[in-house]
Structure formats: structure tokens, C-alpha cells
Amino acid sequence: MKQFITETMSFASGILSHISEGMVHSVYRKTINLRMGSSLVALQAAGSPLSPVSLITGLDVGEMSGLPVVPGDQVFVDKKTIILFSKSSRIIFRFDEAAIYDSLLRDYAVPLPLPAIKESLLQSSSGGLTELFSKALLKNPSDFAKGVFLAVAQKRMEDARKEVLDICYDKAAVTLAGMTGLGMGLTPSGDDFLCGVLAGLLFSGQWDHPFAQALRQTISRRLGDTNDISRTFLSCALSCHFSRPVKELPLASGTTEILSSFGAIGHSSGFDTLCGIYYGYTLCLGQEDVPGK
Known part of the structure; x- marks a missing residue:
């Protein structure tokens, strides 16, 4: 086959x-996740959003789910093929003929369409951390766990x-990195948020800011606090590799495009990441209009 x-x-x-x-x-x-050394790569159905570890196939969702593959199956790779x-x-x-997109996000200041990003988060119906923009902490008892999260x-x-404003950078890094593994889902919202924060620090040209350095070190020490898939994406972010929607965010034409591109990433993962980008971009620049204020 x-x-x-x-x-x-x-x-x-x-x-x-x-x-x-x-x-x-x-x-x-x-999706079929492959363990290759210490990293994961993901064989995905056609049309899936491109993450740093994506291998987009020509199969639709039905064809992908019908493949006779189970965890533990052996995988071999040569110069042209992956064999399961x-x-x-x-x-x-x-x-060997796959289109390859650059996942590396360089460290230089890039203007982001902040009003469109905030409006996208306000309009998002995905739940997750976007609810902090409207202060809509859930009060329904059936949603207690989500409300606590x-x-x-x-608070974090x-x-x-x-x-950060008090120049307590190490303390701030510990506080924020405490969101590692926080939340529910295949990739917990706290991890998606932290990936976004790291992207925001790159977009704002603050990657070498003392807080950014402390945050990277603290997240690195806490990678064991989350699952394998989230750990993969956090490791990618720590090495400045991000999804195509994140990479192309500075070029977004407006709210509609942002809603479409980030809405395609998981149930709430895309918008949790976008929330982190907004927060990280504004944090070290001293702007106070951030989620959670």
C-alpha cells in the first residue's frame, strides 16, 4: 500500500x-503520531493545518482512520519513504516530492495586527482561555473543572x-510556567498558551529579554509535567519552530482570516495559542491590555 x-x-x-x-x-x-528518536512527527489527513511536526498525506479522514495501524508498530525511514x-x-x-514550509520563527520585531487578534479572540466560540477576554468564568456547576482552570x-x-513590571523576572517565569499541563484536551490549554507566549516574545523582538530567558529555562525544566504530544509542541516552540498559521500571522488580512486559520487547529488549541501570542507580545513591551487583566 x-x-x-x-x-x-x-x-x-x-x-x-x-x-x-x-x-x-x-x-x-x-492522525498517526510516530515516535522518531526523542521527537514525534504526525502523519495527518489532507487539509489538516501544518504544525512543525506535520506530515500531511493525500488521504481524507475516512481513509486515514481506516489504515490498519496500532501503537507499537515499527517504522522505518529512508531518503524517500516512511514505511509502517x-x-x-x-x-x-x-x-521526496512533498512541499516543505519553513517552521523556524526568527527573532526580530514584527508588527502584529493586535486589534484583529483581540477581535478574533472575542469572537471565538471555542471556549478555553478566550473566555478570559470577556471575564466569562463559568458558573454552571457542571462546568466546575473548567471554571477552576x-x-x-x-491569576497566573x-x-x-x-x-514582570516589578522586574521580578525569575518569579514571573515560575508563575507563568506553572501553566504547563494545565487544562484538558489532547494538548492542554496551558501548554498551547505557553507555545503562544514564546511565539509572542519572538514577534516582539524580546526573545533575549531576561524574562524570556528565564521562562524558556523554566518551561524546559517542566516538560515532564505534560503529555508526550504537548511536550513535543513545547519543545518545538523552545527551539523557535511553530505552525504555519503562527508563522503567517503578521500577514493576516484581518479578523476573518485569523478566525479561519487558528480555528482549524484543534478544538481550542489554535485560539489558546493565539491568546498566548497576544499576551507574550505585549508583556515585555510594558503594555497592560492583556488577557487576564
């Missing part, structure tokens, strides 16, 4: 170029902002 990978990003391409053996880590309806050995078949994905997240964001 031979299939094709149509798109990927430079981070995932780099992994395939130097690791030749691995195994299937996990299988979802439209399942009990019933050998599945080959050719990647939002309250904890809001407020406290970290104050600590």
Missing part, C-alpha cells in the same frame, strides 16, 4: 533526514504580568 506526503514543515523534514527507525506512538481518527509495518500490511508513504490561569497571567 503506497501513499504520498504532500506537505510538511522544515522541523519534521529535519527529523526524517537523520532518524531512520521509530514506532507508532498513538493513533487518532485523522503493521500486522496485516506494509504501508509506504513517499515524501480559567480562574487559576487568570495577572501575577506574572505584575512580576
